[in-house]
Structures are given as structure tokens and as C-alpha cells.
Amino acid sequence: MLLEHDEALASLFTTEPTLAATEPGASGQASAELLSAELVSAECMPLDPGAVMLLSILECLNAEHAQGRAQVSLAALCKRLELRMSTLQRLMTALSEQALVHVHIHKERLVASLTAEGAAVALALQSA
Structure with missing residues (x-):
């Protein structure tokens, strides 16, 4: 595709x-x-499903950040986006390689947060 x-x-x-x-x-x-x-x-061409999922992750992280939560656990993201953990981790690796998200361990849990560049991209997507 x-x-x-x-x-x-x-x-x-x-x-x-x-x-x-x-x-x-x-x-x-x-x-x-x-x-x-x-x-x-x-x-009018259909979007790549992987790209749609990447954008969905950015949108979800941006919504959480707007509500005052700077970090979101990967387990919570899996549940909200209805993804398997392995799929989410693969997508998060792609986003972190582009410096859009930061994934780290906090209190023995994997959490993700938007970087400044990721927040800018999420805001641009929201206004588009």
C-alpha cells in the first residue's frame, strides 16, 4: 500500500x-x-494504517497532556487505543526515533510523554 x-x-x-x-x-x-x-x-487515497496509528498515539498523548498528565503508561495507551502491547511498543520505537515521544520506566512501569517536537506535531494535527 x-x-x-x-x-x-x-x-x-x-x-x-x-x-x-x-x-x-x-x-x-x-x-x-x-x-x-x-x-x-x-x-482521496486511503492512509496507511500504521501512519494512522502513529497519529492516534500522538493525539492520545496530547489529550492526556492537555488534561495535566505529562506521562501516560503504555498499558493505559494499549487499552485506549485497543492495541497489543507489542504493537504499541513497535510504534513507540518509531515515534521515539523521530524524537516525538520519550519512553522510560517510572515506578517499574513503562510510561510515555510527548517531547516538544511531538507536542508541536500533535497541535498541528489538531488544527488541520
Whole structure:
């Protein structure tokens, strides 16, 4: 699915201009309409489920942070997001490699908190 999405995005940037846009006397409106139709079709592509889960984790951590809880246990996140612990840990590894979350042990429990960059991304997602 990711490869299909990457190929679709790459085709948007590498497509040749259409005949309507290159013919003498052709209006720029026809090419603009074609470009906007291509962008709309690219926007309607389904998202990768892994990416959706990563964004869900950021959203959940941001909601907890907004309620005054800086740290959330991974067990609580599993329950809220209905994920297995192994899946959540794999996703948290990806997020921590990007410096969006910090996972550590607190009182013998794994907990996660947003970094400053993670909070900025979560706020940007919330406003989008």
C-alpha cells in the first residue's frame, strides 16, 4: 500500500503536460483544472494504517497532556487505543526515533510523554 501511495505521489510530480496545456491558444484554466483534479484524487487515497496509528498515539498523548498528565503508561495507551502491547511498543520505537515521544520506566512501569517536537506535531494535527 505504501508503494502504491509513493508511486501516485511521484506521478504527480513527473507527469508530462497535457496537450490542452501545450496547444497554442489553450487557456491556463484547463491545465489548472487538470492539476487540481490530480491533487484531489491523490488526497482521496486511503492512509496507511500504521501512519494512522502513529497519529492516534500522538493525539492520545496530547489529550492526556492537555488534561495535566505529562506521562501516560503504555498499558493505559494499549487499552485506549485497543492495541497489543507489542504493537504499541513497535510504534513507540518509531515515534521515539523521530524524537516525538520519550519512553522510560517510572515506578517499574513503562510510561510515555510527548517531547516538544511531538507536542508541536500533535497541535498541528489538531488544527488541520
